[in-house]
Amino acid sequence: MERKHVLTIAGSDSGGGAGIQADLKVFSALGTYGMSVITAVTAQNTLGVTAIQEIDAQIVKSQLDAVFSDIRVDAVKIGMVSNQEIMDVIAESIQRYQPPHVVMDPVMIAKSGDPLLQEDSIATLRSVLLPMATLITPNLPEAEVLLGCNITSTTEMRQAVKELAGKMNTQVLLKGGHLDGDAVDILSTGKEFSSPRIETPHTHGTGCSLSSAIAAYLALGEPIDEAIAKAKEYVFQAICHAFPIGNGHSPIHHFYQWDQGGRKVWDS
Ligand SMILES: Nc1ncnc2c1ncn2[C@@H]1O[C@H](COP(=O)(O)OP(=O)(O)OP(=O)(O)O)[C@@H](O)[C@H]1O
Numbered sequence: 267m268e269r270k271h272v273l274t275i276a277g278s279d280s281g282g283g284a285g286i287q288a289d290l291k292v293f294s295a296l297g298t299y300g301m302s303v304i305t306a307v308t309a310q311n312t313l314g315v316t317a318i319q320e321i322d323a324q325i326v327k328s329q330l331d332a333v334f335s336d337i338r339v340d341a342v343k344i345g346m347v348s349n350q351e352i353m354d355v356i357a358e359s360i361q362r363y364q365p366p367h368v369v370m371d372p373v374m375i376a377k378s379g380d381p382l383l384q385e386d387s388i389a390t391l392r393s394v395l396l397p398m399a400t401l402i403t404p405n406l407p408e409a410e411v412l413l414g415c416n417i418t419s420t421t422e423m424r425q426a427v428k429e430l431a432g433k434m435n436t437q438v439l440l441k442g443g444h445l446d447g448d449a450v451d452i453l454s455t456g457k458e459f460s461s462p463r464i465e466t467p468h469t470h471g472t473g474c475s476l477s478s479a480i481a482a483y484l485a486l487g488e489p490i491d492e493a494i495a496k497a498k499e500y501v502f503q504a505i506c507h508a509f510p511i512g513n514g515h516s517p518i519h520h521f522y523q524w525d526q527g528g529r530k531v532w533d534s
């Protein structure tokens with residue numbers, strides 16, 4: 267079967283748990299060929315982010331042109347994009363090369379609480395980048411910033427996801443990882459994706475991995491509902507099999523094999 271190619275446009279996490287590193291691990295685990303355009307380098311570990319170097323927008327553009335001018339891209343995932351100049355070059359390149367699927371995780375703040383987006387870039391994110399996406403995957407705090415209101419329950423999520431989709435003119439998957447109880451994510455079509463909540467501190471990289479798994483499954487030809495359902499199951503298993511590294515929130519785990527009956531066996 268023809269190998270599918272998936273591109274992540276995101277920031278690097280030196281600790282290997284989120285950002286580019288998580289995305290590439292997901293792409294490989296799902297049998298796709300992964301490529302990366304790096305927008306920022308973060309000095310980061312399980313405890314937090316200690317420094318950020320944004321990549322020059324022209325270098326981001328050169329990376330995008332290098333990939334798109336030579337290699338077929340079946341789906342794109344966009345993660346951390348911290349300033350307006352970089353947002354503009356990404357938007358131009360999506361417009362120019364028209365990849366079939368664009369999944370955008372509007373990353374604003376790391377799980378550790380560290381900001382990953384410049385405050386004055388939120389308007390550009392909203393008006394330039396988000397409308398280019400096939401699907402956006404905000405978590406609750408990000409949706410609150412985009413909508414300017416509080417979302418405190420699944421009932422409020424149902425209303426908020428519809429409003430966001432209308433405002434951004436795109437499909438929205440609102441992630442409920444930050445509420446209590448079952449982990450319920452709601453798509454703007456009204457479809458809900460639920461999994462039991464795993465009581466663990468080791469959830470670093472869940473958001474990055476969910477959006478990159480959705481992009482990979484879309485590249486593999488799954489319809490959007492199926493791509494989200496499979497991506498959510500992938501993240502659930504990856505949380506279940508996380509193991510502690512470092513002293514803070516450890517990353518989720520991306521390695522499984524197939525047994526002789528064709529079933530996935532997660533390494534732990
Ligand atoms: N403890 C948990 N148990 C089960 N599922 C979870 C848990 N935490 C998050 N999820 C699921 O993981 C996915 C990512 O959601 P989350 O709300 O954590 O994203 P995020 O805040 O963007 O992540 P990140 O902090 O990595 O950016 C969602 O499908 C969510 O429902």
Ligand SMILES: Cc1ncc(CO)c(N)n1
Nearest residue numbers: 277278279284285346376
């Ligand atoms: C580089 C990077 N992207 C995204 C996140 C979101 O958690 C993170 N912590 N680091």
